[in-house]
Amino acid sequence: MYIRSLNITTDRVQGFPYNTEAVRYAKHINLDQPVTFIVGDNGVGKSSLIEAIAYKLRLARINNTLGFQEESFEPIAELAEDLELDMIRDGRGFFFRSEDFGDYVIKGNIFDSFKSQNPTYQNMMFNYGQNLASFSHGEAFLHIITQRVKRQGIYIFDEPESALSPLHQLSLIYLIREHLKKERSQFIIATHSPILMAMPDALIYEVTKNGMQATPLQEVEHYIITKTFLNNPKAYFRED
Template sequence: MFLKKITLLKEQVPSYHQYPFSIPSIKSLDELEINVPITFLVGENGSGKSTLLEAVADKCEFNTAGGGRNNYYDTDASDAALGDFIRLSWMPKVTNGFFLRAESFHQFASHVDEVGARAAYGGQSLHAQSHGESFLSLFVNRFKGNAIYLLDEPEAALSPQRQLSFLKIMYELAAEKNSQFIIASHSPILLGCPGAEIFSFDHGKIQKTAYEDTDHYQITKYFLQHREKFLHDILSSEEENT
């Protein structure tokens, strides 16, 4: 465990009427305590989970377009507007790690080719692999331990089977290699990782929630158990609204 607490510096916030401080979950944030090596951030799109994750990456001095401290490129980098207004509490401080943004991974793969660093990713261009293969290549070759990994929707390119493969990699790194993960995710598979804590950004505040209480679990479970009724209800409702 490295990162123990994220604190919003409320006395420095210029206005709660401007983004990102106008996001309800960010506005209500005081301190977020992190107690386990694997932490998930969940919530609807726009709920603030990625905004907070990018701010943490910025404070860690990772490239907010994706990468670590030594990956210098500007394409599609986020301005991480919240980064100047949070404080990270460490025990101990760690400088190794990686920030993954699924939406800009293509640019990161190009950066790897441009600097001639293919050897660090299995010896093959990430572009020469499928999207899912390139993600797994990153996880297998770049994630080594004694580091903090900040991942924004890592499941985006992964099939269910490969999500399970990544879950195993993550679990073993956390258990055996002194690694910490903070992950924004919509995946009911990844969220089921044993020992992980989940924080929901819905309903205007950040609060710890049980796996079985997440929408991801409940909606997926209901869909699998009542697929025909679920689809009938949704599609009938859509027809009535057209």
């Protein structure tokens, strides 16, 4: 474990991202499991919250030449100043955003990035040298994850399911669980996927308009809706 808990120290609610539920309600949130999921509808601020964690820790990204200099991170930088992390220990890690993955593959940054990598990650990044274009989208994502998630560290993923089929989501669960058998790492993942949420022993925080609460899988809205629909799809399409 790396982060014992997090806390947004301001009561500010005006302006993005302070007007999102995840930021407003992130008060003394315990992160006492190796895997924590943050779930909720679009727009509740899941991504903003985990981006602020990654920014504060200066975690490596898929293309380390990016750093956190994009204009989109300006409000996140401000939020990070109001983010208090109770750290058990410092360590290296990796921050994955689905949009970073798409840009990285599409723009052909695979080889150009090698020249400017931190030596700590140089060997890991070199393993990307396999032609990712020869993989499916999900296979390319999993290939990168297997190369990055090798050492003990803190790993933050933002909606990884956007790059993964249901089968590949199961593969990601397997990769994480196998890694945790060997290393004392920590994963914090924002997701909409009930498949990922079902990872055994994971801690789930559901963000709603009423708060941010640790919630059993069977009580998470995403899970309930998905299960109810799959049990009886026709019930959702009845014509009066």
